Amino acid sequence: MDRKQYEISIRREVMLEMYAGVLVRFLDYFKKEHIDPETAIGDSDVYLFLQAVDVCRSLSDMSSEEELIAAEGQLRIFRRVANRLNGYPADAPL
Numbered sequence: 399m400d401r402k403q404y405e406i407s408i409r410r411e412v413m414l415e416m417y418a419g420v421l422v423r424f425l426d427y428f429k430k431e432h433i434d435p436e437t438a439i440g441d442s443d444v445y446l447f448l449q450a451v452d453v454c455r456s457l458s459d460m461s462s463e464e465e466l467i468a469a470e471g472q473l474r475i476f477r478r479v480a481n482r483l484n485g486y487p488a489d490a491p492l
Contacts, residue, residue: 402463409466410457416473417454419492423480424450430484443483450476 424447428435438444453469453476460466478488 406461406463406466410460413469413473414457416492417450420450420473420476420480423484427483446476446479
């Protein structure tokens with residue numbers, strides 16, 4: 399594995415952990431508000447949660463820096479929303 403691929407692999411692993419934190423924040427909110435993400439069709443927060451799940455699932459297939467940069471940008475948006483829903487500062491760490 400060359401250095402570039404190694405860096406991408408490490409970055410992907412870090413992002414997987416961060417996405418896990420975001421998903422937990424969403425799930426905490428859903429639990430607190432008695433929202434079932436499987437049945438709350440049309441709820442914008444559930445939609446964002448499902449988008450975060452999709453990106454998280456696709457991280458392992460991402461092999462370019464550009465893909466990871468895009469996923470990181472989405473992560474920032476998801477984190478802000480999940481933090482806002484739970485009453486945390488927008489940029490609170492996970």
